[in-house]
Amino acid sequence: MQTDKDVLDDVFNKFLSGSQIFKDRDVLRPDYIPSSLPHREEQIQQIGGILSPALKGSRGSNIFIYGQTGTGKTAVVKYILDRLLTKGKKIGSKLDVCYINCRLAGTDYRILANLCGSIGLDIPFTGLATNEVLDRFKIDLDLRKTIIITVLDEIDALVKNQGDALLYDLIRVNENIKNSKISIIGISNDLRFKELLDPRVLSSLSEEEVIFKPYTAPELTDILVGRAKISFINEALSEGALNLAAALAAAEHGDARRALDLLRVSGELAEREGSSKIIEKHIKDAQNKIEHDRISSFLRALPLHSKIIICTVYLIEKNNSISPITGDVYETYQDLCKQLNIEALTQRRVSGLINELDINGILNSKVVSLGRYGRTKKIRLGVPISVIREIYSDDPWAIQLINYSIKKIKD
């Protein structure tokens, strides 16, 4: 419904921003929660139904939600919690919600601290025993006489790093307190993670399961059309560009977040060019830019020794055009550390760092057996050499390393 006010608003905004592309670019940001979520009606109904007992003061079942990245899990859950809170406030039922991203929180302790925060209990960011935090949480929760719905997003990251002890504790909170209840929603994009769970935790956590299937290309198109309408000035997005964005994201396991990112970034690119229309080329450029930015910020944020290891692999590949094995890398790494006057880490630690970089796709490492010549890892750069060079070209120590010529490694 386009009222006079909206039209006028558009005019103002266009004037203020001077943009020929955007009306409201925030609509395309990943944390934006739209007022409607197309093609997810089924899941919304299902989850809403499971949670609604909270409105009447009884606990809904725990839910396990599974789906790949960008299938709308987080958006749907946040949307429902939002509505639930509003409704709860309206009819005066006591209820709290708490959303935690386990990967960002990182440890049992920080997740608990977050939980405490959501019921207004301040916890220092370090210093207490984890069990102490849990106890305080239970006591305060009980006093509060409420239903707390806790969302543990990326719960697989928690279990992989910390094990399922915390989940076990949380599930059992209900047994220890009288006046409040907790219900847990676990969100994962890795289905295999269920194998890592204690059977008791698993059965309790997945009292209900909801699956989010990847969006198909037409569904993505639909979503993009809806968002583009709010976000872009009329006609700013060409149909070809829209279809391309949907197609690229569909190829990437139906990732809606990726699709929206493509639109936002391509819009910014078009704007920067002074163009008033987003065409296919902008989408393609956006695709490259997103990938490049991801790698770039990751590489810059790395701890020093990881950076040195990357430079090591870079230098070996560049000078000898071979894939080094752990021994080669470690030898050269020590050499570079000496250059920088830095104490080298042990081989064990370097091996661990290489594995971390492998997981993040910066390096590719593969365990191979060279028979008589041992069992080791072949290591390659996972990103183009030029990217490494470019990204580290404003890091003084890296320049020193990159210009330092290492001694040849025998083939």
Place this chain on the structure above:
DNA sequence: CGTCCACAGGAATGACGGGCGG
């Protein structure tokens, strides 16, 4: 067909910066 290389990667332990309650 057994040996033995060159590591992989698990487990235990330590150093460190930090906050707690008393």
Place this chain on the structure above:
DNA sequence: CCGCCCGTCATTCCTGTGGACG
């Protein structure tokens, strides 16, 4: 202020192992 416990990063010590060589 002390003694304690935390998470994080690193070291030390260790056992395990695929397959070419002899």
